[in-house]
Amino acid sequence: MRYLTRWLKISRCKLMNETELIHQIIADLGEQTQGETVMVGPGDDAAVVQWNTTDNIVVTTDTFVVDRHFSEDTPGDLVGYRCIAATLSDVVAMSARPCYVTVALTVETNSQDWVFEFVKGVRTCCAETNTRIIGGNMACGNKSATVSAIGLVPDSTYVRRDTVCNGDDIWLTGTLGATKLAISANVDWQPKPLEELLQKRDNCFMAAYFLPRVRIEFVEKIRSYVTAMTDISDGLQTELEHMIRSSNLGARIDVEQVNMWDRRHKAHTLGCDDSYELLFTLPKAKRTKLEQNASETNTECRCIGEITSTRGVKFFDNGQEIFPVSGYSHF
Amino acid sequence: MRYLTRWLKISRCKLMNETELIHQIIADLGEQTQGETVMVGPGDDAAVVQWNTTDNIVVTTDTFVVDRHFSEDTPGDLVGYRCIAATLSDVVAMSARPCYVTVALTVETNSQDWVFEFVKGVRTCCAETNTRIIGGNMACGNKSATVSAIGLVPDSTYVRRDTVCNGDDIWLTGTLGATKLAISANVDWQPKPLEELLQKRDNCFMAAYFLPRVRIEFVEKIRSYVTAMTDISDGLQTELEHMIRSSNLGARIDVEQVNMWDRRHKAHTLGCDDSYELLFTLPKAKRTKLEQNASETNTECRCIGEITSTRGVKFFDNGQEIFPVSGYSHF
Structure with a gap:
């Protein structure tokens, strides 16, 4: 059985790529x-509107x-969980606490069993968060x-993704690369119960793939001093390009510092991962505070590079520049 | 060409109907x-959450x-406009003022022209509202x-649909039945520009079908004294059944009082219309105030019946009971 298919569709002919279209x-x-109340409109991970002072x-x-x-x-409960976690990740990437969701589900008329599995996955992720x-x-x-x-962030402490500063350190939570492994493995994989997979997110890439972590407590601690933040939904390289796009700055990444499930798939992992891990920048002076907050919330977190004055995103692995596989585009 | 198709699918086999499934x-x-802040959860036209006092x-x-x-x-601009208007209608049916929308669009890769038409329709309806x-x-x-x-309603003046009272008058805005005529006519219809149709909503059923009115100003005037409200998205009969479901009450409708595009299609119009007109109840003592507010906002509005102590929804046409065609079910 084949549980994941998106990778097969990447290379089809396009008139305009996704970023251009959007x-x-x-x-x-x-x-x-x-509008007066629209603080951040379309184009970032999520929109921010001012509700009161x-x-x-x-x-x-x-x-x-x-x-x-x-x-x-794909079992409905895994799809349901992942849909919620991936969406909440965008709220968290603005440094907000997610509060409410709506779910619009389209299915064939004969899919009622799948629907109730899906609902279970939704309920499980919502309960956790x-x-x-x-x-x-x-x-x-x-x-x-x-x-x-919909999430809430007090006192205008939301964090955009395009507000990087020259010399900022670049940090990343968690481990990348579950996507590539899950795609490769899913032909033979026998799906496990959701309850079992929830216990295995640290050591099973299938669990990590289907059940991304939503790092709510961590973000609430760091939002007052990180300079920019996004989540990894379309590959590390693409996300970094979004972060520097509106500035004249660049990014340099030390690939050895990026935690990966399998280092043999470096080029794919840097280019195409959608693990919903958090990517953020902060001044070097805040490193100790960051490490303390990561420890307090049991969040795996690594400094993987630096914002530079040289335009463009560059990846170095043991001193050699390497080039990721092109990031995922939905069009 | 056939611009509308939903009616063809109504009668397919179902395991559980839409209401049961939901x-x-x-x-x-x-x-x-x-939750403490959830004032109205899933099941009404829209949810209501408390943000501050x-x-x-x-x-x-x-x-x-x-x-x-x-x-x-179907031309993209007409789909775009109708999608926005129909969704805002649910916010307005809770008596709120719509403020913000998000639009998730799925299309084939070769549909870019259609996408930009759709965006035009979205922009036009959002600008109007x-x-x-x-x-x-x-x-x-x-x-x-x-x-x-997302909409805003101050001072907890939101209006649910299931709070009808015995003896309340039942009121309806606008004219029903554009759906039936549009379905019948669309094989031969040459679509008109959005700008032209916007000028014809009072006398062209195709314009009325694609460009439902969002009655924001009217609702802001009446929300303090109407007892219950919903919009017509799945047929008048179905909406009335939702309104009385949680009570021991019923509804009696005088069909002669329901404005229709074509009275020859009474049974369909009562059962299957999705014109997004507003259906609401109020005490008889408020009739003068309602008529005044309707006049001030140039809103066509008729008293079409009464909430009764006899359970069930009944339609009478010149004294004879008539039976609508079953309302639209999405499953």
């Missing part, structure tokens, strides 16, 4: 994306489509799920 | 749908799928759009 859509939407609401939406993000025979499911929609069609999430 | 899902989600946030999500809610060749597009998602697959909307 930029053109945002340009076309014009002033309808702006002290609080900001963080809002995001994410879609997961059969044969693109999961295969037809103390998030409430406040609404949803059921429609009939090819399987897909769209999750929208 | 109730079972909400039951399965259990306490993850509840005076304000409530209203949240909803809606999915529109090709070959179910629109056909492959003073709503901001704060986020979105692009994915690759069969065409579908999921819109999530």
